[in-house]
Amino acid sequence: MPQVTLKTNRDKNIKLFNQWIFSGAVEKSDAADGEIAEIISSKGEFLGSGYYNSKKQISVRMLSFGKIFTDDIFREKIIEAKRKREAARIPESSDVYRIVFSEGDFIPGLIADYYAGHIVVQSLTKGADNLLDQFCSILTELYKPLSIYERSEHKGREQEGA
Numbered sequence: 544m545p546q547v548t549l550k551t552n553r554d555k556n557i558k559l560f561n562q563w564i565f566s567g568a569v570e571k572s573d574a575a576d577g578e579i580a581e582i583i584s585s586k587g588e589f590l591g592s593g594y595y596n597s598k599k600q601i602s603v604r605m606l607s608f609g610k611i612f613t614d615d616i617f618r619e620k621i622i623e624a625k626r627k628r629e630a631a632r633i634p635e636s637s638d639v640y641r642i643v644f645s646e647g648d649f650i651p652g653l654i655a656d657y658y659a660g661h662i663v664v665q666s667l668t669k670g671a672d673n674l675l676d677q678f679c680s681i682l683t684e685l686y687k688p689l690s691i692y693e694r695s696e697h698k699g700r701e702q703e704g705a
Contacts, residue, residue: 594670
């Protein structure tokens, strides 16, 4: 797996579960834009996984902390987002609500909204684009929607190379 190595003393925010690594904190990277990489401290400590983009000030968006990002971790994040909505009783009170809210659900760059049996997904970044098929597959399994519609029109996508 490719690696992104941070500069000296730039791992504190990641250890506090901050999901963004800014370009000024990156010492070196062998990851391609949009690719998932291991995030490594300047001392060689594995910090987690995130997807990388050299074109943006936010160079890394963390997908997991202290673990390699896997399909199981991705699925569990979406299940946890579903649990939060159910605990708030949102599905009982409305047929229109946000299923997944990007960084708010620790799934950076991906948004999903539920509209009376249909799901609209949005990818905000190149890295999220690479996860979109898997995202839709998990949403289909969990929600059994009548349809899924992709509407990825965010103007920041062009800067991302998406």
